[in-house]
Amino acid sequence: MQQLAVRWGLFALLMGSFASRSPGQGFHLRLDTIGAGLGQLGRAIIQLDNGHYAISANGGWIYDSLYWSSTTNLLILDGSGGYVSVSHIDVPDKLTYNGRSRSMVQLPDGKFVIGGNSVDTSLVGLPSLYWFNASGLAITYAEIEALPQYIVRQMNKAHDDGFVLVGDALIGNDIQAFILKTDSAGQLEWSQLFGTTTYDDYFWSVEPAPEGTYYIGGVKGVGNNSWDPWLLRVDSLGNEIWSFTNGTQYQDLGQAHLFALSDGSFVYGSGRPTGNGTDQRPQLVKVDCTGSILWSQEYDVATHSALILDVQEIVPGGDLIACGYSTPINPFFDGFLCRTNSQGDSLWLRHYWYTDSIMNDGIGYFNDVTPTSDGGFAAVGVMIQSMSGNDPPGASQDVWVLKVDSLGCVEPGCDLVTGITAQVTNLKDALRVWPNPVAGGGSVTVVIALPEGLRKGALRLSLISADGKLVREEQLPAFLSRYSFPISAYHSGLYMLHLSTPDTWLSGTKLMIE
Template sequence: MKKHKLASFSILSILVLFQVLFFTGSLNDFTDVVSLEIQKTAHVLWEKSYPRAYKDAASSIVKDPNGGYIISGFTNSSGKGNYDILILKIAANGSYLWNKTYGAEEEDIGYEIINCRLGGFALASTFTNTSVAVTNSDFLITKLSPTAHVLWNHSYSGPNQDDISSWVGDEGFSIAECSNDDLIAAGVTRGPFNDNDIWLMRLLPTGRRLWQQTYHKKDIDRCFSPHSVLQCQDGGFAVVGYTYNITDSNQVWLIKVDSNGNELWNRTFGDTIGFQRPAALVECNDGGFGILATTKSFGAGDSDIWLIRTNAFGQQLWNKTFGGPEFDGATYLQEMLDGGFAVLGSTHNFGAEQGDAWLLRIDSNGDLLWNFTFGDMFGNSGAAFIFEGDNTFTIAGSTNAEGEPFSDIWALKVRINISTITTTPSSPTETSSAFTIVFVVPFIIVMGTLRRTKLSSKKVRK
């Protein structure tokens, strides 16, 4: 387990680059110094918050094919109930366009929203069902038009909910589209012993359920976050959650199933003493998996961001933690074209005392390439991002600009600028031979000798 210390990482990165050199000629009589400096800065292209009456929070974001972005989340600003599902549309420059809320009298929470190839969006939510003898929750899936009008919505109860007196409800968190336009959805349902099991459902594009399966390992098994389920390259599915017994603590639990939901294998990660909670799952280009989690078992702090890389059979290849002595939490993960990862979370170590959104870039070995925090003095958190290319990210999250218990949905677009090199020309004497230093950085050739310089992480504020 390797704990990254941000204060020293940049120096280590430079030293690695210095090892990949090719020399020709002689080094005699060089009097000038070549200065190598790689600078990383974050430029905020736009930043907006969307105030409403009370408390709003973002869960996920997608790019709207018609332009702009759609953010899903929840609100208690609408006056309909405790919490309602919230859909917010913003323009490409972050300007507010419209919002819609859905819900009844009790608590309804919107989690993951996805684009559908057939048009519109699909949304996974947890819905409080007041139409039964005992108020309980169900998994709600809603199909929305491109303008967020409800085309259909269905609430689903798990296979062990025949006893309506059960105090354990069903909850929905994650949804993904299959290669044939079906939907795969993940949540948690009541188990046969009134405990919790991870729950998968496959649906037709009309919302009709094709099958459902539950998965049990310990006393409590839960899929608890958006971005937790996906269809794999082989046509099966993978879902990540956590599992624990009443006498111990959470372990991350990865389950691989076939196209009918039959379990093929499962793996756990972490110890049973601390606390681990997964935030996101991706399948990598080589068929392996990247798992993003928050851990209290490893690292140096109260909690840290934890990134796990596995092969196609769920066997761990490496894992790394990122954070400081205070709270750091994970929310979103994406594999990048070079096999590394972009990670989003929140930190109380490297930004404002009340917390900032934290964006990190990790290489294919789990080593930190760069990181930046974003926010103001009041506290901010990141929920998810869209990678736009050219080191540009559109981030959705929440801000506490008005102070607790108020919060607003918050979005920003940032570009990470990486400068290459600055040099002082070298002038060999008449008796010396010229030489060339060639770096593995594309298209960079530097003449002269080297001087080590330090990279540093940057804090970005309004």
């Protein structure tokens, strides 16, 4: 174990919740835990038994005036998205990094372990493990003595109480993929290199598989500037059992991010070239334990770049939830969530843009998603910047957390508004209604306070009852800021009022009719 400096803070921030027709309640947050101007990004999210969320993140921290240090961070949020604790592992004169997606586990004793890297001032990088206690406060870290210039893409639990890590290593002038195994204290037990000296090769994900083996997902160089999705199964010592690539005739760049399923098979997410090979669509592929493909599905319209960065199984039921990014406006990307059934048939796919009172076109993506105990989903990633450059003063790249219901809605009922393909997050105050509650037979006034950049076309106001019925819909001009309508035709009860454009959900609020 190494000596380290630990900096942590305890915060309290309560956010409201609301009743929902579909399981799961929503929130949307842009978290800046270390100060404006310092870049951060969210890597993994776990829902805890008490309903809280543990989030692993990376962020810059000024350790001294001579050296800029990246830190490994753990955030604990309550069930409504309020801070419980924030803790940073800040190693003097070293940068520390998390793995790319879902590189965090919780141990049986409640502690958290994050897998990643530490990099010294000469840019020598070593695989590393970072421990936090059950309250989310930093404890220590360990460097894994191996060949230099390792980059860890993901860490997972091993079949025993140790850990497995995968990624890529610089071997001479070549990049080769690696898997290594440690004991519970982070001491190296074995490691294996894969790939060739002809092309660069990378591992991106690892999962325990049946009979003490492991599944690995990555990308393998095949020439012509193409890297195909690469799938492997290795034994308990990292020796290959089988492997295959699953590319196209185009220049693939499809990382394979996999998840082991309850039936012993696995599913991996990637991006598959389409058309003339210049565009991609998100892709899910299910593979059995012998390496045979059971099904392959593609989703959404093709964009310049699209990739699934994590996929998980919803238990019980066997549905799948995936997250990642697409590029509807090149080079700007958005985050998306996609739910499918157990055969990969799409149930819904929704895109999300970040917006606040200043920034109306924030771009970002999701690295990890998890099913939640209320039937919804929580995703974490990074909110990078405004597409138009309209960033608030002191803006920085920050952690983006999204909580949606079982239908992918930030506010319940978005699925009932026809034509919606995207949702803007964090415009909670853009739609206000009064009186609320309102007496039966009266009328209500709606105030619309949108950032100017979002007033680009006709607006739509939709009223949805608690049992999921669309009871009123009005087309409104883009410039309208106030609108009144009678409620005499509606029964008493709870309703949801939604504001949208023809294809994008903007905001929603509750309305109670007495």
